[in-house]
Amino acid sequence: MKVVVAGGGVIGLSVAWQAARHGHEVVLADPDPGRGTSWAGAGMLAPVAEAYFGEEAITAFGMAASHRWESWADELRADAGSDPGYTRKGTLVIARDHDELAALVPLHEMQLAQQLRAERVSAREARRIEPALAPAICGGLWLADDHQVDNRLYVRALIDACGRAGVSFVHERAATCAPTHVTLDGGIDMAADAVVVATGTWQPVIEAGGEQIDLYLRPVKGQIIRVRSTNRAVFPTRTVRSGPIYVVPRDHGELAIGATAEERGFDTTVTAGAARELLTKSWELLPGLAEAELVEVMAGLRPGTPDNAPMIGRLPGGPILAMGHFRHGILFSPATAAAVVAMIDGGEVPEVVAPFTPERFAGATTARRQAKART
Ligand SMILES: Cc1cc2nc3c(=O)[nH]c(=O)nc-3n(C[C@H](O)[C@H](O)[C@H](O)COP(=O)(O)OP(=O)(O)OC[C@H]3O[C@@H](n4cnc5c(N)ncnc54)[C@H](O)[C@@H]3O)c2cc1C
Secondary structure, three states, rough: EEEEEEOOOHHHHHHHHHHHHHEEEEEEEOOOOOHHHHOOOOOOOOOOOOOOOOOOOHHHHHHHHHHHHHHHHHHHHHHHOOOEEEEOOOOOEOOHHHHHHHHHHHHHHHHHHHEEEOOEEHHHHHHHHHHOOOOOEEEEEEEEEEEEEEEEHHHHHHHHHHHHOOOOOEEEOOEEEOOOOEEEOOOOOEEEEEEEEOOOOOOEEEEEEEEOOOOEEEEEEEEEEEEOOOOOOOOOOOOEEEOOOOEEEEEOOOEEEEOOOOOOOOOOOOHHHOOOOHHHHHHHHHHHHHHHHEEEHHHHHEEEEEOOOOOOEEEOOOOEEEOOHHHHHHHHHHHHHHHHHHHOOOOOOOOOHHOOOHHHHHHHHHHHHHHHHHH
């Protein structure tokens, strides 16, 4: 079958690679593959640390993806001929004071109720696991199943694997995505047996059931800092989180410090205030970071839906959507790719994807389109 994928972030690239592996003829359209939100991310594969009350379906999907990651990384390394930077070192969630420690109690109970592996640790135990932690911390949780991938190495490996698997790249925006064709910005029309829309926060015109659909997607800005080790800096050896702040070390001596969550539309300005906040909070947690070399501050736009869960599937008479992966696109990518390729092949779609049908927003989508038409 001929498959056209619009959008080449971790989601579109994963789908394209897997579809090509399943014997399909795949074209991927993106003016700049891999340089969207996937380039900005931190690369945490953290379904346990990010298990929130009322988001059990998201956690279950995240765990399914997490279980797939080790073999996914092995297959990608073999197909791409390069290392995607997947490391299994667990994650520490740290409380800096007694209030934060008390706030971890219900979180821990909820994690255990969902059969997730999470262990309370004292300040001493936390520092034994991660000696770079500040002496003043109060304790925390040890999450042995939350790992990480270097998202930039991952994106590069996916591009290489796609190329080797025969995926054709078209460096142009998709203007319109219909169920059996994609029209590019320049006017070229590409016919397909299946069309997959994976354009992250951005939306081409999407046609479903003969109508133009306006999806509820909102960009949630995340500012993130990258620093590099120097011979005076003391880096942690695994991911450390505390409240909204996280510190993710890479094997090659870089470290990501994230992230803000700001509802500001399509704004990617980096601000002094956010950089100050991220640096101060991470330094309080890991004082050895003070001597690191500052490399980059950037902002990415997480693709958010009204319920913060992804949209994976078809609207009636529409293309396949693989959008709205919000905080977890890197984690979810193997599971989303498997589900989308099953949809293309007409195979059995895993049960764990069922809650993410785009049809759950069908009423809201129509209302939004009508409201826009009135203005
Ligand atoms: C600061 C920050 C930290 C994060 N940390 C993590 C983390 O630790 N773990 C995790 O799992 N997730 C994390 N995320 C979220 C994750 O990065 C996203 O969920 C993920 O990158 C979404 O991937 P995507 O492929 O859907 O979108 P993108 O990576 O944005 O890709 C979309 C692509 O579509 C292209 N495009 C847009 N419009 C068109 C068009 N009309 N036609 C063709 N192509 C088009 C763009 O050029 C882009 O390449 C983080 C995000 C941010 C901002």
